[in-house]
Amino acid sequence: MRPETTNRKLMWWGVNLVVLLYAFVPVVWIVSLSLKNDATLNDGNYLPVAPTGQSYKAIFSNTDFLRALVNSIGICIISTTIAIVFGTMAAYAIARLDFPGKRAIVAMALLISMFPQIALVTPLFKIETAFGLFATWPGLIIPYIAFALPLAIYTLSAFFREIPWDLEKAAKMDGATPYQAFRRVITPLAMPGVFTTAILVFISCWNDFLFALSLTSTKAARTVPAAMSYFTGATTFQKPTGPIAAAAVVITIPIVIFVLIFQRRIVAGLTSGAVKG
Amino acid sequence: MTTTPAAATAVEDLAGDGTIEIARQRHTDAKKAERKLGLMLVAPAVVLMLAVTAYPILYAVWLSLNKADLRAPDDNKFIFLSNYVTVLSSPIWWTAFGVTMFLTVVGAVFELVLGMLLAIVMHRTIVGRGLVRTSALVPYAIVTVVAAFSWRFAWTADLGWLSPTGSAPLTEFWPSIWIIVLAEVWKTVPFMALLLMAGLALVPEDLLKAASMDGANAWKRFWMVTVPLIKPAILVALLFRTLDAFRVFDNIFILTSGANHTSSVSMVAYSNLIRGLNLGIGSAMSVLIFITTGIIAFLFIKLFGAAAPGSSAEGRR
Amino acid sequence: MVIQRRTGAPRHPSRWAVMIGVAALLTSTAACSGGQHGTVVNLYGGTSGLGFDKIIADCNQQAAGKYTIVGNLLPSDADGQRDQFVRRLAARDSGMDLLGMDVTWTAEFAKAKWIRELTGEQKALATANTLQPPIDTAMWDGKLYGVPRTTNVQLLWYRKSLVPTPPKTFDEMMSMASKLKAAGKPYEIGLTAAQYEGYVVNVNNLITAYGGTLVNKDSSAPTVDSKTVQALTLLHRLATSGLTSSSLSNAQEPEVFADLQAGRSAFSLNWPYVLSAMRTANPSLVKDLGYAPYPSVNGGPPKVTLGGMNYAISKYSTHPAEAFDAAMCLRNQRNALSAALDGGDVPALATVFELPKFKAAYPMADVMLAELRTAVPRPVSPVYQNISTIVSTTLSPPSGINPKASADRLRTGIQDAIEGKGILP
DSSP states (O other), rough: OOOHHHHHHHHHHHHHHHHHHHHHHHHHHOOOOOOOOHTTTTTTOOSSSSOOHHHHHHTTTOHHHHHHHHHHHHHHHHHHHHHHHHHHHHHHHHHOOOOOHHHHHHHHHHHHHOOOTHHHHHHHHHHHHHHHHTSSSHHHHHHHHHHHHHHHHHHHHHHHHHHHHHHHHHHHHHHHOHHHHIIIHHHHHHHHHHHHHHHHHHHHHOOHHHHHHSSOTTTTTOOOHHHTTTTOSSSTTTTOHHHHHHHHHHHHHHHHHHHHHHHHHHHHHHHHGGGGO | OOOOHHHHHHHHHHHOOOOOOOHHHHHHHHHHHHHHHHHHHHHHHHHHHHHHHHHHHHHHHHHHHOOBTTTTTGOOOETTTTTHHHHHHHHHHHHHHHHHHHHHHHHHHHHHHHHHHHHHHHHHHHSHHHHHHHHHHHHHSSSHHHHHHHHHHSSTTTTTTSOOOOOGGGSSSSHHHHHHHHHHHHHHHHHHHHHHHHHHSSHHHHHHHHHTTTTTTTTIIIIIIIIIHHHHHHHHHHHHHHHHHHHHHHHHHHHHHTTGGTOHHHHHIIIIISSSOOOHEEEEEEEHHHHHHHHHHHHHHHHHHOOOTTOGGGGOO | OOOHHHHHTHHHHHHHHHHHHHHHHHHHHHHHHHHSSSSSSESSSSOOSTTHHHHHHHHHHHHTTTTTEEEOOOOOSSSHHHHHHHHHTTTTTOOOOOEEEEGGGHHHHHTTOOOBOOOOHHHHHHHTBHHHHHHHTTETEEEEEEEEEEEOEEEEEEETTTTTOOOSBBHHHHHHHHHHTTTTSSSEEEEOOOSSSSHHHHHHHHHHHHHSSBBBBTTSSBBBOOHHHHHHHHHHHHHHHBBBBBOOOOOOOOHHHHHHHHTOOOEEEEOOOHHHHHHHOOOHHHEEEEEEEOSSSSSOOOOOOOEEEEEEBBBTSSSSHHHHHHHHHHHSSSHHHHHHHOOOOBBBGGGGGEEEEEHHOOTHHHHHHHHHHOOOEEEEEEEOHHHHHHHHHTTOOOOGGOOOHHHHHHHHHHHHHHHHOOOOO
16 A cells, blocks of 8 residues: 555656646746846846846835835735625625526626727726726726626636535534524635635736726836836836846735635635535 | 525425415515525626726727727717728738637637646645645736746747747747747646636545446546536636637737737737727727627537526536 | 634635725825925926936926926836827826927827927027937927937947948948858847837838838828838848848847847947947947947948937926926936936937037947938828838838838838728738
8 A cells, every 4th residue: 555655646746846847947937037137138048147136126126116016915905805705796696596687797797808908998097087096096996896807706606506505405404503504514615716716816906917007107006017017227228127027026926925825725625524515 | 407595495385384375475575585685796796897897898889980090089980880891801800810719729729638637736636735736826827928028038039048049939920829829828727727626626526436436447537527517617717718818919919019920809909099099990899809709708608508607507417 | 613713714814905905095095195386297208217316306406496397107118108198198188297209209299289389489499409300300290399308320339359340331231241150250230120110210221221211291192112122122131141130020129239249249230328238238348349320322321210209298288388497407408418328318409419428428429420410200290100010010020021012012001001091900
């Protein structure tokens, strides 16, 4: 028995290694670019010959970048939270309840997620200037929620439909109150779906470039992807490759932390044992 | 098929009371309450989505029927379908359309296969599970524009570590297309894997064990048990990915800027709408992209019986 | 119990998130409502250059409370800047007063009535002591729409150790390069030829070298003729000669610079920033770096395409007089010199070129002045952006040019763009 487990473990480590290479080879290239100095930036080596922290120094002494980091984190956490709350409510209703207009709502959500966003930028800009939302946090949060909701509703209701809701009834028969039944039986089953969706929504917000660029004009609400396009080289024709790479590395860190926290929740949901009843 | 809790309660009551009249009354009451609850639960999401998108979408559709140039607001006039005729009779549009279709189909196939493999690894691995799950999501988490830049630098002749000496892959059509596919696939396989893994989590172990005892090998178990059970997850993932892929923009914008005929339909819409300030033509293109994605979604839902949550035909098993 | 903990825990992060978010939201609105007193001149564009804060501070001090200039950032690429300007100007946004405007946008913004014409005393002040070519870039339909701030012309950069006497014509340059190649030495000719504005600059350089143009004087019709065909023939010959970088059709300024920096290029057609940039990127190469006028086709003086930036005043600005004063201060002799030394901005003010400090930092100043005297603006047209897109896409990649056929497609494409029909690729 024992050598077999060792072999299986070795096999899985091998598989894991492939996944890690897949994920990190291009990422290490960005890290490497961020550590190169001006003289070696263009040398074509995968790893930096003489690593330097000058790019990181540059972005962390840039107050606009730090402000953008705060904006990104705040705006995306608020957007994700609200989108998940509204999305969960709607997805539960769509998956479990019978009410008029359900199909219309599903169709509408799909329609919104299908419309090319480039075409919506100009009218959205007009609306936001009219309501004084241009270049403010709510001015980004509200569209982010609206465009995250279709994805949230779709994925969540797909999950919710697969949950064995009979378990809830079984728990009630065992003497649990409806609230207890929901909290202890359904919630753990639903959590992997909710957190998966939260990660997707957060990342889509974090990555957004189009709205961040078009609906902001000052550093008050500008997020990191937009702020990066404001980075300039020493002169007009130089591209600040180093600082851009450094900023890319820096803004990947919060995402990794976010994913770390939430993927544990996914694991927690999966291993809570409730699946087996 | 969908047995809602309220309906189930009503049926039980029917059996308990034996009086049809009262049961019917309670049944409608329960139905009413359920309707009310349903509407209340969807209200915030619906109101928000409508508030943000209704006017912009309708406005874009209206613009597509007008001659509308941002620089000459006085010359605007209603021209009905002329913009559509212009776009649909342009070879530029159809080249971009072909490129986009190719990227969408080829990309989706790679993403589904690799995404499934990755999902199985993330779900099944017995060692370093947290490490694998977190790191596998890193490509998806990296800002698209930045990832695209990293690929571009990597493939630029003489500068990048991936470029073969003496040739410049990003200056030719097919190499450019495959690099765009690579960039897209690398970035979105984790998205697929995440959705599929959450589906895998819902496959009861017992069922797999039972199948194993019946003599089904791993391959058979995957096809006969797992795939049917996670079909909804697969279809939702594929649907959203296809819709996104059809609107591919960032990667092409950075990698080739549409040089050597590698523009996608979104790129062309962008250059007319934002660069060219021709709101009429640009909006017409946007509507055409929208219609195409609509057809894709329709095919998914009708042909593969996909997604459409709430449709009673596709209830729980 | 275990389940209890697991299911309860996730509530905390979200509650925290909301609190943090709300707190941040409050601070951000509080910061905004503070506000400045007095007249604020909101400047957009060209504010990110090294040491530009110093210039703004200097002007604010000189204004002595009459106005306060606030420098706002724009995206670093020209197209992104134009997108922002156009979106906000079309929405009649009064939040922008002074616009740092690329020389190619003058006609477009003026025709759309987004920027103010400068007349009378303002016109006289804005053009005094100023080089004529930059003034031309701020003109549309015989009227002045901007205060010329910076200008720019490309030069021929070369490696002195490989090229004893710089070539005067493209043919000379190509034969020198092929000799270097045969001798196994660095030989490449670097130029920007990716599908973007910088490629149009080079195309325009070649067409004007043969005495041609892309559109006529009042930009009402394309002027694609036999001179254009000659220029395209030369461009195609250069691109297929094997003397350029293999990434030619992806090359923008940074790539061209990198080829020079890495020692692959013997010749490099690029802007004056190369010298100061090379001082930090590869100091060992600076000594070997020579400069010469942009090559011509017949050995005569080159007619190169003008770059640069002008200050325009938004039509929707509520205090245009202060905005004008601010523009004049931002580009006065002292500040123009400081921008040239710190940020590599070539001044439009003729007097700066005579200052010893400028001459020390720009040893190639005389070559630049000579080129500026004969330089030509890009096609002056409200639909320049569309024309530029047509040119760069029709002629991309340069190795795929078929001189006669490409010229024909160029003519119909430009014609369509002028008439406002057809779609952009």
